[in-house]
Amino acid sequence: IACLVMYLFAEFDDAANLLAANPDATTISIDEPVEIPKNQHSHRQEPGREEDDELLGTDDSDKTELLAGQKKSAPFWTFEYYQTFFDVDTYQVLDRIKGSVFPVPGKNFVRLYIRSNPDLYGPFWICATLVFTIAVSGNLSNFFIHLGKPTYHYVPEFKKVSIAATTIYAYAWLVPLALWGFLMWRNTKVMNIVSYSFLEIVCVYGYSLFIYIPTAILWIIPQKVVRWVLVVFSLCLSGSVLVMTFWPAVRDDSRRIAVATVATILLLHALLAVGCLAYFFDAPELDIPAPIIPAHNGTTVITKSH
Amino acid sequence: FPGLADVSISQDIPVEGEITVPVGSHSPDEDYSTLDEPVKDTIMRDLKAVGKKFVHVMYPRKSSALLRDWDLWGPLVLCVSLALMLQGGSADSKDDGGPQFAEVFVIIWFGAVVITLNSKLLGGTISFFQSLCVLGYCVMPLTVAMLVCRLVLLAGAGTVSFIIRLIVVGAMFAWSTLASTAFLADSQPPNRKALVVYPIFLFYFVISWMILTFTPQ
Numbered sequence: 001i002a003c004l005v006m007y008l009f010a011e012f013d014d015a016a017n018l019l020a021a022n023p024d025a026t027t028i029s030i031d032e033p034v035e036i037p038k039n040q041h042s043h044r045q046e047p048g049r050e051e052d053d054e055l056l057g058t059d060d061s062d063k064t065e066l067l068a069g070q071k072k073s074a075p076f077w078t079f080e081y082y083q084t085f086f087d088v089d090t091y092q093v094l095d096r097i098k099g100s101v102f103p104v105p106g107k108n109f110v111r112l113y114i115r116s117n118p119d120l121y122g123p124f125w126i127c128a129t130l131v132f133t134i135a136v137s138g139n140l141s142n143f144f145i146h147l148g149k150p151t152y153h154y155v156p157e158f159k160k161v162s163i164a165a166t167t168i169y170a171y172a173w174l175v176p177l178a179l180w181g182f183l184m185w186r187n188t189k190v191m192n193i194v195s196y197s198f199l200e201i202v203c204v205y206g207y208s209l210f211i212y213i214p215t216a217i218l219w220i221i222p223q224k225v226v227r228w229v230l231v232v233f234s235l236c237l238s239g240s241v242l243v244m245t246f247w248p249a250v251r252d253d254s255r256r257i258a259v260a261t262v263a264t265i266l267l268l269h270a271l272l273a274v275g276c277l278a279y280f281f282d283a284p285e286l287d288i289p290a291p292i293i294p295a296h297n298g299t300t301v302i303t304k305s306h
Numbered sequence: 307f308p309g310l311a312d313v314s315i316s317q318d319i320p321v322e323g324e325i326t327v328p329v330g331s332h333s334p335d336e337d338y339s340t341l342d343e344p345v346k347d348t349i350m351r352d353l354k355a356v357g358k359k360f361v362h363v364m365y366p367r368k369s370s371a372l373l374r375d376w377d378l379w380g381p382l383v384l385c386v387s388l389a390l391m392l393q394g395g396s397a398d399s400k401d402d403g404g405p406q407f408a409e410v411f412v413i414i415w416f417g418a419v420v421i422t423l424n425s426k427l428l429g430g431t432i433s434f435f436q437s438l439c440v441l442g443y444c445v446m447p448l449t450v451a452m453l454v455c456r457l458v459l460l461a462g463a464g465t466v467s468f469i470i471r472l473i474v475v476g477a478m479f480a481w482s483t484l485a486s487t488a489f490l491a492d493s494q495p496p497n498r499k500a501l502v503v504y505p506i507f508l509f510y511f512v513i514s515w516m517i518l519t520f521t522p523q
Contacts, residue, residue, distance in 0.1 A: 086428050089497035156516070
């Protein structure tokens with residue numbers, strides 16, 4: 001069972017079967033020492049790296065915790081250093097995405113899925129997909145809303161892609177940086193039991209953005225109510241992942257600071273969603289969708305008045 | 307030397323052989339200096355290599371020619387022609403139009419570099435320029451699609467022409483993705499094939515979208 005070969009795009013069924021076949025993979029870290037079998041399990045997946053891990057002594061769960069931020073042994077100017085951030089298999093990425101979309105109450109995303117192996121693959125490509133999904137969906141949605149109006153001429157609005165890219169990548173990298181800096185600063189004042197490395201925070205933020213991809217596609221529907229319901233729904237899902245991750249890191253602090261931190265996290269997340277909706281998707285002006293009359297060149301079309 | 311008195315070489319076994327020192331590797335291309343050949347031969351040789359690669363993309367089979375003798379002429383020609391054909395799109399204001407030449411160029415090359423880096427970081431065994439070569443050559447079906455789209459748009463811009471363009475671009479997008487996957491998938495570790503193929507899919511999807519949404523002035 002050590003050899004897991006997945007050639008196809010694994011559906012969640014396959015991933016679930018995998019987890020069922022290896023029950024220790026889903027063991028919840030109610031008490032931390034249970035992490036030992038999980039680490040050994042992950043060792044079996046990557047036989048090539050076993051020597052490195054043994055050298056680093058990461059068989060021990062305590063050392064794993066301590067070395068969480070220092071697993072990379074190669075110097076930062078070599079290629080191998082960056083390869084350690086992409087040390088994930090297909091099923092691991094799919095598991096992490098599933099964990100961000102279906103948050104289990106009480107379980108910490110970082111402890112459960114990332115487990116000292118933060119990757120940059122997920123955050124980077126989820127952000128890239130989100131950028132293009134928002135730009136394409138916004139363009140499509142505007143096209144359908146304005147279809148049939150005689151003054152409307154379709155434009156691809158390509159500049160919006162660069163704006164979307166800047167916004168989303170800035171959010172996915174600068175907010176974790178600020179949060180990490182803030183948590184480190186609080187760590188000097190108050191001893192927190194749980195602390196995260198910068199990469200783990202980037203990982204959580206990246207994977208929590210995944211839910212916005214199907215949301216952006218569904219935003220094509222030109223109904224205000226539908227769009228706002230989608231915003232609230234996706235905000236609840238990804239917001240809960242973030243809250244459950246970061247609440248243990250701040251709950252030892254003073255009450256006001258803890259609540260303020262979590263509130264700021266949620267506020268920024270909501271701001272991103274609402275801002276994208278407002279900027280990339282034109283408001284549907286009609287409460288009742290007008291009948292779509294295809295516009296041909298040279299013919300005038302009489303539209304329904306609002 | 308008293309010890310050597312016991313050593314005797316049998317007279318029955320002749321010692322024979324050849325002592326030749328190989329002077330470097332003799333590949334067929336280097337048997338003669340290419341400095342003296344006519345310019346036409348040089349150009350034709352490179353053109354034939356590029357043409358052979360185009361044929362390999364059109365009928366994607368597992369062949370090492372595309373990978374072993376990589377070159378970037380084909381990708382450059384394809385990228386420039388695609389970027390040129392995407393010009394002249396309609397724009398209400400300066401900001402609203404389709405992608406400019408530089409944007410298309412940057413997207414194709416930067417996208418190809420990022421995908422190559424991604425596959426190398428995930429543990430792929432293909433070299434940097436080989437991967438760039440494959441990704442660039444597999445843009446060819448989409449360039450053909452762009453050509454077809456421009457011709458269809460000359461005839462009119464109604465719903466029928468849109469459906470034709472959609473089918474053509476969709477088919478070429480599938481062809482591009484399958485061709486590049488056929489060349490690149492073998493060099494990836496088996497657990498991560500999907501992780502490597504997905505960015506390629508995204509890359510060609512973005513290019514297809516740019517082609518499909520092109521509207522003339």
